[in-house]
Amino acid sequence: MSDPAPLNTGVLLFLPYRAMEARVFAGLAERGFDDLTPAQARVFQRIADRGSRVTELAEQAGITKQTAGFLVDQLERAGYVERVPDPDDGRARLVRITERGARSVAASAGIVAEVEAEWTAHLGVRRMDQLRQILADLREITDPWR
Amino acid sequence: MSDPAPLNTGVLLFLPYRAMEARVFAGLAERGFDDLTPAQARVFQRIADRGSRVTELAEQAGITKQTAGFLVDQLERAGYVERVPDPDDGRARLVRITERGARSVAASAGIVAEVEAEWTAHLGVRRMDQLRQILADLREITDPWR
DNA sequence: TCCAGCTAGACAGAGAAGCTGTCTAATGTT
């Protein structure tokens, strides 16, 4: 996290990540999803098809239950998710993606595909594949949640 | 930023970045630099040898001048940087790294090297080289500041 | 069966990090 000349690998990873995130948010805003924040998206992204509990989302996103609850509140107010009682546990409630939420998921998938296509055009198919392969491999020793 | 099964390239980049950052901060804290926050580090990292202006730092870090000034205040209070008048411009002041700041830079460089060595051990020298090469190449279309 | 302990998640309060807007002093440009 220090030297300027040969940029360290951490920074090198961060730059394209940031670029991707910025593109996705700009694209979502254009398509009418202009009320999503990055923090909300990080939680939203992890909601399972059958719905997820706030506690599960917190663990997977690496934040506290309180923070996750706060972000889910906002997502709920904006109409991206809804909370329903968990039939299996009276204490718990399931967070589920709404109609509007599903549309935003589809939109963001499209934007991601678009950016990835640009990267592939710049790098070439072979090197883009290598990149994904190597990153997937690196994940084994850098992803705390599997 | 959406599908769960084949993780998108953005998330794939983020995971090792986050791991690197966490390691550097943990390592710095162990070595007595426990009062640095990620946001401060992001600014600190960009200070040139001869000193930098707050406005320059803000641009390069992608934050506003106000936020940069706020973070430099904190770094100054913690003894990592000092502000001196800019001899070339009476309005400006140069932010420079102090003795303590320089020691933290050296420490973080060591930790980064250590993590990179682990990654190389996992991936192999050839693939680690490929990774850095591809990321450097990708930087051409994803780094807004050059 | 019932109580002890655990879990889900809400509420309160605080701090960090970012923003916009406004202001001043100094510099540059006609």
Place this chain on the structure above:
DNA sequence: AACATTAGACAGCTTCTCTGTCTAGCTGGA
């Protein structure tokens, strides 16, 4: 000399995150 621009400070606000505390509901052992 007048005007526009720039550096950076101050004020006030929002967002995101934390710790701590609380209640309601679940669960397992005596």
